[in-house]
Amino acid sequence: MYTCGPTIYDYAHIGNFRTFIFEDILRRYLKFKGYSVTQVMNLTDVDDRTVKASRKEGIKLREYTERYAKAFFEDLDALNIERAEYYPRATEHIKEMTALVKKLIDNGYAYETAGSTYYDISKFTGYGKLSGVAASQQGIRVTADEYGKDEARDFALWKTWDEDDGEVFWETEVGKGRPGWHLECSAMSMKYLGETFDIHAGGVDLIFPHHENEIAQSEAATGKPFVKYWLHAEHLIVEGRKMSKSLGNFYTLRDLIQKGYDPTAIRYLLISAHYRDQLNFTFKGLDQASNTATRLNEFHTRLQEAQNSTTHNPTITTLTHKLLKNFDEAMDQDLNTPAALAALFEAVRDINKELDTGKYSRQDIQQATDTLNKVNTVLGILKPQAKPTTLEQEILQLIHAREDARKRKDWTTADKIRTQLQQKGIILEDTPQGVKWRIKR
Numbered sequence: 001m002y003t004c005g006p007t008i009y010d011y012a013h014i015g016n017f018r019t020f021i022f023e024d025i026l027r028r029y030l031k032f033k034g035y036s037v038t039q040v041m042n043l044t045d046v047d048d049r050t051v052k053a054s055r056k057e058g059i060k061l062r063e064y065t066e067r068y069a070k071a072f073f074e075d076l077d078a079l080n081i082e083r084a085e086y087y088p089r090a091t092e093h094i095k096e097m098t099a100l101v102k103k104l105i106d107n108g109y110a111y112e113t114a115g116s117t118y119y120d121i122s123k124f125t126g127y128g129k130l131s132g133v134a135a136s137q138q139g140i141r142v143t144a145d146e147y148g149k150d151e152a153r154d155f156a157l158w159k160t161w162d163e164d165d166g167e168v169f170w171e172t173e174v175g176k177g178r179p180g181w182h183l184e185c186s187a188m189s190m191k192y193l194g195e196t197f198d199i200h201a202g203g204v205d206l207i208f209p210h211h212e213n214e215i216a217q218s219e220a221a222t223g224k225p226f227v228k229y230w231l232h233a234e235h236l237i238v239e240g241r242k243m244s245k246s247l248g249n250f251y252t253l254r255d256l257i258q259k260g261y262d263p264t265a266i267r268y269l270l271i272s273a274h275y276r277d278q279l280n281f282t283f284k285g286l287d288q289a290s291n292t293a294t295r296l297n298e299f300h301t302r303l304q305e306a307q308n309s310t311t312h313n314p315t316i317t318t319l320t321h322k323l324l325k326n327f328d329e330a331m332d333q334d335l336n337t338p339a340a341l342a343a344l345f346e347a348v349r350d351i352n353k354e355l356d357t358g359k360y361s362r363q364d365i366q367q368a369t370d371t372l373n374k375v376n377t378v379l380g381i382l383k384p385q386a387k388p389t390t391l392e393q394e395i396l397q398l399i400h401a402r403e404d405a406r407k408r409k410d411w412t413t414a415d416k417i418r419t420q421l422q423q424k425g426i427i428l429e430d431t432p433q434g435v436k437w438r439i440k441r
């Protein structure tokens with residue numbers, strides 16, 4: 001699976017993260033279904049924007065992009081996004097890119113003009129097959145990395161050096177200059193995944209021209225189908241309007257964390273709409289998402305702290321099976337996360353009711369916990385809990401043993417265990433909710 005990554009010229013915004021989280025859900029669900037996944041996500045560290053921004057600041061391109069690469073990985077961790085297997089950088093694949101340009105020239109799909117090399121879209125009969133944009137503007141060139149849908153044009157594969165590039169250039173067999181943005185994804189995806197691979201994903205804004213150009217580059221070079229399945233995440237809008245810096249409704253993940261929001265709630269909100277529907281991000285919605293995520297985490301804690309009664313509750317078994325079935329069905333429908341979340345919260349409500357009755361066994365609790373954890377391997381919205389230390393595990397085992405002794409009315413053993421724990425500095429308290437323990441201060 002190839003997923004177009006960030007251009008590391010600035011912090012990624014929540015619209016970017018909507019796409020990256022959708023891809024994370026896709027990756028996790030494929031694994032949930034038993035597939036093995038090799039994911040590649042590129043880091044664009046040379047293009048019009050990175051060159052311009054680093055020059056403006058007067059520092060080396062690598063130094064500039066490194067700052068945002070580091071921030072990007074911190075953001076991925078905060079949002080509980082699993083790491084891809086490869087994060088290739090454009091600047092480290094110049095050789096692969098120039099080889100691809102040469103091949104396109106040799107195959108008659110590219111031409112050189114004034115030191116730059118352009119892709120001739122009129123030569124590729126399949127041009128427009130992904131986006132539906134017709135290749136009508138023959139012979140008109142565009143040098144910029146990004147351009148609009150009404151401009152299906154010959155695009156730059158290799159840009160000859162000019163003064164604006166400063167120190168950013170490579171001396172190669174296709175001339176002195178730098179790669180066009182679209183080139184890296186063809187070169188790097190084929191390097192790591194082969195000439196034909198299964199899944200390519202990204203945001204809808206990448207369909208044209210970026211993905212259309214990737215297909216044109218790859219298929220003209222190899223003569224083989226490039227990608228089997230394309231998946232695109234819809235736009236995120238903010239409070240009903242397009243997110244933009246000028247409207248003052250532009251948010252990075254860091255902006256939201258600074259406002260006091262928990263990344264778990266942000267992740268929850270970003271998966272609460274289907275990936276092919278537009279998502280309207282609002283602060284009211286984020287507040288609701290915070291409450292919902294908290295409720296789920298409280299349920300998780302309740303399961304962990306549940307004291308065992310001995311009566312098996314078959315309803316809990318039924319409810320966990322129902323959750324897994326509904327979750328599976330929802331996600332099988334093109335990753336229907338809203339339906340999957342609805343199934344989860346229905347189960348939380350119903351299992352909570354069963355816990356209220358006080359009738360359940362240790363196995364029931366284990367089964368509910370396992371099911372919740374299983375669903376969470378895909379959703380990733382439970383806060384990571386600190387693993388119990390060896391000491392904690394030992395204490396809990398002793399507490400269980402004491403409980404069992406008390407149930408057998410074996411008071412001698414129960415007292416012996418209490419003393420044993422006291423010697424470790426552990427105080428037991430019998431409360432109406434069961435036995436609690438604390439460390440003696």
Ligand SMILES: [Zn+2]
Nearest residue numbers: 004005185210
């Ligand atoms: Zn790409």
